[in-house]
Amino acid sequence: MxxxxxxxxxxxxxxxxxxxxxxxxxxxxxxxxxxxxxxxxxxxxxxxxxxxxxxxxxxxxxxxxxxxxxxxxxxxxxxxxxxxxxxxxxxxxxxxxxxxxxxxxxxxxxxxxxxxxxxxxxxxxxxxxxxxxxxxxxxxxxxxxxxxxLKVKTGVPLSLALAGTGFGYEAPRRLWQAAVVQGLIGEVRDIRRMGAAALDLCAVATGRLDVYYERGLQPWDHAAGALVAAEAGAKVGAFGADSEGKDLLIAAAPDLYLAFEPLLAGLFARLARE
Incomplete structure (x- = not known):
């Protein structure tokens, strides 16, 4: 192209x-x-x-x-x-x-x-x-x-990162997502849930959020916003080499991504055992 x-x-x-x-x-x-x-x-x-x-x-x-x-x-x-x-x-x-x-x-x-x-x-x-x-x-x-x-913020330590996320509409999914938030809230500066995935991804690009993650997104939720974040220098993906998708999306500056991804993976694994 x-x-x-x-x-x-x-x-x-x-x-x-x-x-x-x-x-x-x-x-x-x-x-x-x-x-x-x-x-x-x-x-x-x-x-x-x-x-x-x-x-x-x-x-x-x-x-x-x-x-x-x-x-x-x-x-x-x-x-x-x-x-x-x-x-x-x-x-x-x-x-x-x-x-x-x-x-x-x-x-x-x-x-x-x-x-x-x-x-x-x-x-x-x-x-x-x-x-x-x-x-x-x-x-x-x-x-x-x-x-x-736009250029994503770099050099933000995990403990000072403002994280964004979203919740699904079905009660069991929200309860699980709330358990993830409970595990994260003591590890980051704070967490925001603003209700529009496309704008949350753009917020990573502007520096209004340092990291954004969500599980359960549809392709139309993140197709444009993920490109905005990535073109501003964010890493957009999931766990390991997986790409973003319905199972998980994470977006952050590359250095913060490296710190946040294993923390989130550990929380997911612990909740899966419980």
């Missing part, structure tokens, strides 16, 4: 993210309607989720009709170009529902199968329309907050 093509893909992702973010912001101001529940009554989808994804899908189909599409709220379709757009129309839907200004539209384009273990992320855009913050990245080209280049 040439640099020019990656730049064109990023330009398209950026343009559509701005339009989609503006639509999500308008719908939030007008009032949010719950359309359905998904994995549990707490896991909701709003009319705006569906409307925003429909907009993104239509714009991409017009611009690149041979690409695949893999979004949270509609059926996935394969393309013939070898590229797939991985989309979360509103990441942080519960925040969006409650009027908490920490939600995002996330758009990424990947080469290969739309699976984190095998794809190559080429470009991505994550926008928080409530704050007017647009994160962008293209492979090998760095990442940006609006027009400001």
């Amino acid at each position: 040439t640099r020019a093509v990656s730049t064109d893909l990023l330009s398209l992702a950026r343009t559509i993210a701005l339009e989609a973010g503006a639509l999500a912001f308008r719908r939030r101001a007008e009032g949010v309607n719950i359309a359905a529940s998904k994995s549990s009554p707490e896991d909701v989808v709003t009319d705006a989720d569906r409307e925003v994804e429909t907009l993104i899908r239509a714009r991409l189909a017009d611009a690149r009709p041979h690409d695949g599409f893999y979004g949270e709220e509609s059926e996935a379709t394969a393309g013939s170009s070898g590229l797939t757009w991985v989309v979360d129309p509103i990441d942080g839907t519960v925040n969006y529902l409650y009027g908490i200004p920490h939600y995002a539209v996330s758009i990424a384009v990947v080469a290969g199968d739309p699976a984190p273990s095998s794809w190559t992320a080429l470009a991505g855009a994550v926008i928080n329309p409530a704050l007017g913050e647009l994160y962008t990245a293209a492979a090998g080209e760095g990442s940006f907050l609006n027009d400001r280049p």
Whole structure:
């Protein structure tokens, strides 16, 4: 993939993210309607989720009709170009529902199968329309907050690291995740749970978080945000040589990653024995 093509893909992702973010912001101001529940009554989808994804899908189909599409709220379709757009129309839907200004539209384009273990992320855009913050990245080209280049913080010791994580919607999973937090809380500066994985990954890129980890993420949750973090210099992966995915995602500066990963692995192993 040439640099020019990656730049064109990023330009398209950026343009559509701005339009989609503006639509999500308008719908939030007008009032949010719950359309359905998904994995549990707490896991909701709003009319705006569906409307925003429909907009993104239509714009991409017009611009690149041979690409695949893999979004949270509609059926996935394969393309013939070898590229797939991985989309979360509103990441942080519960925040969006409650009027908490920490939600995002996330758009990424990947080469290969739309699976984190095998794809190559080429470009991505994550926008928080409530704050007017647009994160962008293209492979090998760095990442940006609006027009400001981003670089992950290094040299942060584990004991002074601000960690971010997320919780699932089903009670048994949340209880297990809370047990992990209990094991970590005395080892780091503090822990934040802000409710939007795409923005948490971008927070690692900006230095608002030093490390982020979560288990149970879907591809659309992290496709764009992980690229933003990686292009800012973060290591994004899981345990050992594993790549990020549903089983686990960790993002941090490489030196902090080396300290955090074995700590988290030890906690997972202990909880598995209990």
